[in-house]
Amino acid sequence: MYVYDEHDRQMAAERVAQFRDQTERALAGELSEDEFLPLRLQNGLYVQRLAPMLRIAVPYGMLRSAQLRRLARITRDYDKGYAHFTTRQNVQLNWPEIEDVPDILAELAEVEMHANQTSGNCIRNTTTDQFSGVQADEITDPRPYCEIIRQWSTFHPEFAFLPRKFKVAVNASEHTDRAAIQVHDIGLQMMRNDKGELGFRVHVGGGLGRTPMVGPVIRDFLPELDLLTYLEAVLRVYNRYGRRDNKFKARIKILVKALTPEGFAAKVEEEWSHIKDSPTRLTQEAIEQFKGYFTEPDYEQVPDVKDVLATQRFENREFDQWIGHNVDTHKNPGYAIVTLTMKKTGTPPGDVSDRQLEQIADLADQYSFGEVRVTHQQNVVLADVRKDQLFELWQAITPMDFATANLNTLTDVICCPGGDYCALANAKSIPVAESIQRQFDDMDYLYDIGNIDLNISGCMNACGHHHVGNIGVLGVDKKGQEFYQISLGGSSHHDAAIGKILGPSFAREDMPEVMQKIINVYVDNRTEEEPFLDTYRRIGIEPFKERVYA
Amino acid sequence: MPDVITSDGSIRQDDWVVVPRPADGESLDIPEQPALIPADLWLAGKEHFEDRDDIGVWLDSHDEPETLAGVVNELPVIAVNFPKFSDGRGYSIARLLRERLNYQNELRAVGDVLLDQLQFMKRCGFDTYVLRADKDINKAARCLNFFTQGYQAATDTDEPLFRRRAS
Ligand code: HEM
Numbered sequence: 271m272y273v274y275d276e277h278d279r280q281m282a283a284e285r286v287a288q289f290r291d292q293t294e295r296a297l298a299g300e301l302s303e304d305e306f307l308p309l310r311l312q313n314g315l316y317v318q319r320l321a322p323m324l325r326i327a328v329p330y331g332m333l334r335s336a337q338l339r340r341l342a343r344i345t346r347d348y349d350k351g352y353a354h355f356t357t358r359q360n361v362q363l364n365w366p367e368i369e370d371v372p373d374i375l376a377e378l379a380e381v382e383m384h385a386n387q388t389s390g391n392c393i394r395n396t397t398t399d400q401f402s403g404v405q406a407d408e409i410t411d412p413r414p415y416c417e418i419i420r421q422w423s424t425f426h427p428e429f430a431f432l433p434r435k436f437k438v439a440v441n442a443s444e445h446t447d448r449a450a451i452q453v454h455d456i457g458l459q460m461m462r463n464d465k466g467e468l469g470f471r472v473h474v475g476g477g478l479g480r481t482p483m484v485g486p487v488i489r490d491f492l493p494e495l496d497l498l499t500y501l502e503a504v505l506r507v508y509n510r511y512g513r514r515d516n517k518f519k520a521r522i523k524i525l526v527k528a529l530t531p532e533g534f535a536a537k538v539e540e541e542w543s544h545i546k547d548s549p550t551r552l553t554q555e556a557i558e559q560f561k562g563y564f565t566e567p568d569y570e571q572v573p574d575v576k577d578v579l580a581t582q583r584f585e586n587r588e589f590d591q592w593i594g595h596n597v598d599t600h601k602n603p604g605y606a607i608v609t610l611t612m613k614k615t616g617t618p619p620g621d622v623s624d625r626q627l628e629q630i631a632d633l634a635d636q637y638s639f640g641e642v643r644v645t646h647q648q649n650v651v652l653a654d655v656r657k658d659q660l661f662e663l664w665q666a667i668t669p670m671d672f673a674t675a676n677l678n679t680l681t682d683v684i685c686c687p688g689g690d691y692c693a694l695a696n697a698k699s700i701p702v703a704e705s706i707q708r709q710f711d712d713m714d715y716l717y718d719i720g721n722i723d724l725n726i727s728g729c730m731n732a733c734g735h736h737h738v739g740n741i742g743v744l745g746v747d748k749k750g751q752e753f754y755q756i757s758l759g760g761s762s763h764h765d766a767a768i769g770k771i772l773g774p775s776f777a778r779e780d781m782p783e784v785m786q787k788i789i790n791v792y793v794d795n796r797t798e799e800e801p802f803l804d805t806y807r808r809i810g811i812e813p814f815k816e817r818v819y820a
Numbered sequence: 821m822p823d824v825i826t827s828d829g830s831i832r833q834d835d836w837v838v839v840p841r842p843a844d845g846e847s848l849d850i851p852e853q854p855a856l857i858p859a860d861l862w863l864a865g866k867e868h869f870e871d872r873d874d875i876g877v878w879l880d881s882h883d884e885p886e887t888l889a890g891v892v893n894e895l896p897v898i899a900v901n902f903p904k905f906s907d908g909r910g911y912s913i914a915r916l917l918r919e920r921l922n923y924q925n926e927l928r929a930v931g932d933v934l935l936d937q938l939q940f941m942k943r944c945g946f947d948t949y950v951l952r953a954d955k956d957i958n959k960a961a962r963c964l965n966f967f968t969q970g971y972q973a974a975t976d977t978d979e980p981l982f983r984r985r986a987s
């Protein structure tokens with residue numbers, strides 16, 4: 271994992287000093303609300319309904335145990351003793367005091383963390399696949415490139431006041447896309463061209479929110495050394511020509527649509543032709559240096575435990591289910607990837623207490639080389655667990671409630687904070703998630719209906735990514751009453767698609783029953799082994815409509 | 821006489837005034853003193869100003885600096901207007917003037933110029949700044965230098981951190 275050198279440390283310290291100065295000037299009335307706004311947003315501080323919220327960056331989801339412990343301490347000392355994992359691999363505190371934020375940032379800087387550019391109209395935290403570096407089907411480890419992008423985008427002098435926020439995601443797996451790159455402002459798919467050279471396919475203009483869009487490809491192959499100059503060209507075109515007159519039309523997707531993907535690509539190529547060979551062009555040496563931070567841990571020779579595991583699974587049904595759902599194949603045959611689920615029914619998805627953060631830190635130290643990854647499904651991954659320790663780990667995490675074996679199933683809900691916490695909400699979202707989790711609490715039934723992405727947002731800002739859920743739920747306001755609109759058929763993976771609206775919205779108390787009807791239609795129509803999304807694609811939305819509105 | 825901040829944080833006074841764009845049908849009123857006029861008007865009537873060495877231009881945030889290609893260095897001063905500090909187009913304009921059009925003379929930030937943006941402006945090639953009148957000019961030197969280095973190459977340096985680290 272990346273480790274700061276003296277340059278990073280110096281800039282981090284200077285940033286904290288700068289924000290302390292800015293906060294003092296704001297509190298002394300030297301900066302108006304309006305002037306302080308972008309400064310605090312770019313330091314993660316967002317003021318909303320009940321209290322300020324501080325969004326802390328977790329670059330591409332990686333955390334060390336010492337950082338988890340520091341986060342735990344911060345939630346205790348400055349907040350109410352819990353934090354929230356977000357759908358962009360970040361961590362949020364919901365109740366900090368504004369005056370304390372510079373101190374919190376200083377505490378974070380001590381463990382090489384920050385809240386830079388986690389809000390505001392700037393380049394945000396770059397996200398990637400939580401299985402980077404440990405999965406078998408990867409073109410190459412994307413994290414060095416994410417770190418390269420992080421450094422390039424941090425305090426970029428030209429792009430601190432873009433028309434709107436800007437998010438980049440990188441994916442390197444050939445067969446899956448856990449980073450949802452096609453719904454980002456820039457989505458980079460790592461690939462090799464026919465000469466075997468490493469590079470990226472570049473998607474631009476994807477996004478959710480009010481105008482959901484799947485990002486078109488604007489360059490089929492970008493050589494790796496050209497990564498930063500090309501990003502700079504895209505950002506410059508956007509900075510100059512993106513709309514600034516209407517906040518709802520300011521995202522790059524609107525510009526790409528207005529110019530057409532071809533027209534936009536041509537403008538980028540023109541700009542790029544001037545800066546391709548500028549000093550911003552990466553060098554092989556620099557890339558190697560970044561790669562040096564993401565080398566493999568010291569894997570040990572793990573004895574073959576196939577038989578032992580088989581016996582343990584046979585004798586213990588819950589362990590068997592957990593292995594089947596929450597454990598993934600590692601590229602090293604002696605190891606496994608374990609996802610700790612933060613989705614116990616009754617707690618808001620993604621919420622963790624200070625104690626749990628420390629438990630996760632201990633687990634990381636004991637079982638996974640002291641590191642974890644935060645996923646955009648709001649779970650936590652131990653990426654390097656010895657197979658001969660799986661049973662012991664499972665026993666350890668079961669009482670901690672991290673072993674709910676529902677990963678990727680209907681009850682592994684992605685859900686925004688909604689009306690319980692968020693000023694912009696039309697409706698609450700957490701109680702809907704909970705009522706659906708209760709409706710589908712029978713594990714055998716849950717496994718039988720298979721992998722289904724359920725995403726819930728409390729308003730069209732789409733923090734819960736409802737458009738790309740196989741089943742999406744959106745909170746809407748009908749004459750002051752909270753209602754929920756359902757869409758079907760979305761996907762955030764390689765086959766990315768925006769879901770289609772089923773029809774008129776429902777009251778909250780009807781949601782479990784409506785969800786049950788949708789699942790029933792699927793079960794009645796599926797062919798053997800056919801997942802929900804495929805059945806939906808085959809039979810279309812009509813049968814669902816007929817049943818639900820009958 | 822406006823107070824002008826320079827990139828090293830010192831303060832000086834000079835006489836350059838920004839001449840606003842005349843309303844439709846009105847003609848441009850050129851003062852005696854050094855004047856910055858809308859760039860397109862200068863381009864349209866460049867020959868009228870040949871006897872004066874104290875005429876510069878200003879670009880608004882939606883203007884295209886490329887229109888000045890080839891003639892930038894005839895100008896002693898180019899100003900870029902920030903209509904609102906949150907309008908970031910001026911940063912790209914500055915870099916294009918410096919890095920694409922090879923502009924060598926004074927580049928001035930005018931308009932809604934506040935303290936916390938000064939260092940970004942400096943990195944993009946500005947060398948003088950007219951701070952909004954209600955801001956404390958004595959804090960400018962500090963705000964120009966919050967950071968001792970940056971990650972990227974920009975107008976101020978050809979050495980992004982990844983190149984400095986490698987050497
Ligand atoms: C609690 C207070 C929160 C507020 C007030 C809030 C507000 C917003 C707003 C205004 C947007 C704007 C969308 C746009 O630019 O069109 C947004 C987007 C987003 N938020 Fe939140 N949010 C909150 C919490 C969260 C949380 C907890 C998560 C993670 C679970 C989250 C994840 C996101 C994501 C991923 C987007 C981007 C969706 C897109 O791609 O356009 N937000 N949020």
Ligand code: SF4
Nearest residue numbers: 686692695728729733
């Ligand atoms: S989707 Fe809406 S309700 Fe939910 S967190 Fe985002 S802004 Fe708030």
